[in-house]
Amino acid sequence: MKIGRTSILAFAAATALFTVSQFPVQALSGTVVDRDQKPIPGASACYWVAQSNQLCVVTDDGGFFELPDGPSSSIRIFADGYLPRILPAVEQNGPIVLTRSATLLVIVVDETSGEGIDGATGEVAYASGRQRRFVTNRAGARLKTLNPGRVAVTAYADGYDLGDSKQVLLEAGEEARLELRLRPTPQPSPPAEN
Numbered sequence: 001m002k003i004g005r006t007s008i009l010a011f012a013a014a015t016a017l018f019t020v021s022q023f024p025v026q027a028l029s030g031t032v033v034d035r036d037q038k039p040i041p042g043a044s045a046c047y048w049v050a051q052s053n054q055l056c057v058v059t060d061d062g063g064f065f066e067l068p069d070g071p072s073s074s075i076r077i078f079a080d081g082y083l084p085r086i087l088p089a090v091e092q093n094g095p096i097v098l099t100r101s102a103t104l105l106v107i108v109v110d111e112t113s114g115e116g117i118d119g120a121t122g123e124v125a126y127a128s129g130r131q132r133r134f135v136t137n138r139a140g141a142r143l144k145t146l147n148p149g150r151v152a153v154t155a156y157a158d159g160y161d162l163g164d165s166k167q168v169l170l171e172a173g174e175e176a177r178l179e180l181r182l183r184p185t186p187q188p189s190p191p192a193e194n
Contacts, residue, residue, distance in 0.1 A: 029066040030092030032059050032077055039063025040098060043079035047072040048086055063095070081173070083145060102148045102170035104178065107140035108155045111181040116140060120182070122155035122163070148172040155180045 032043040045065040046053035049072045059065045059079075067075065070089065078084035082098035108120035116138035124132045126149060134141040136155070148170050156163035160182035168178050 027066045027068060028070070028075070028089060028091060029064065030077075031095045032063045032065065032079070033095040033097055034082070035097060035099060037095065037097075040079050040082070043077060043082075043098070046076050046078075047089065048074040048076040078145075080144075083147060100148075100173040101145040102172055103175040104143045104146055104151075104153070104168065104170060105140055105175060106134060106136065106143065106153055106155065107177070107179045108136045108157065108164075109179060109181055110160075111183045117157050117160070117182060120155045120157040120180075122153060122180070125152045125154070126150075142175075146170055153178055153180065155182065157182055159185055161185055 030045070032040045032045070034040055039059070039062045041059055041061045041063060043059040043063065043065070044053070044056050045059065045067055046056035047067065047070040048054075053076060054072065055067065055070050057065050057067055073089050074086055075089045076084055076086050077096050077098065079098060081101060083101045085096065085098060087096065104124065106122065108117045108122065109115060110117055117136060118138045120136040122134055122136070122141075124134070124143060124146065126147065130147075132143060132146065134143055150167060150169050152165055152167050154163050154165040161184075164180040164182055166178060166180060168176050170176055
């Protein structure tokens with residue numbers, strides 16, 4: 001059976017109509033603001049389905065969003081520079097307040113040469129036990145949307161002795177910079193010739 005371009009377009013149009021019509025027209029709306037009650041334009045509001053964003057919309061200049069009735073009992077609200085929130089998928093009577101996140105730039109360098117290490121791995125650990133892993137390039141790793149608070153940061157790399165670890169205080173709306181230095185593992189000397 002030969003399928004032409006017209007057949008594929010007709011199938012795509014029918015699929016799109018089915019997909020849109022499977023959700024009733026009833027809307028879910030809200031306004032996204034920061035702690036100072038200022039609207040956050042460009043924030044995303046999505047249904048949260050199986051740990052992923054589905055059917056997303058973006059807030060307008062006033063922080064307002066409107067979602068059609070959707071496939072989940074939860075919504076996820078997120079924006080650059082803020083911690084995401086997951087809420088019940090019900091009409092929001094008051095504004096949805098997002099909290100500023102912290103950012104951390106971790107630079108892992110060779111202690112001998114001072115050069116950045118590509119492929120170093122590490123983790124940011126909170127006192128609560130929560131962790132976030134990262135991998136660096138030569139310029140480091142920039143970790144966004146971190147919860148503010150004191151954290152321990154550790155890094156390791158192949159060809160280097162035990163990793164370096166330091167603590168840093170992450171502040172909301174700020175970027176902290178941390179340099180970790182790793183010592184190259186000494187190479188064994190070649191056996192002496194007799």
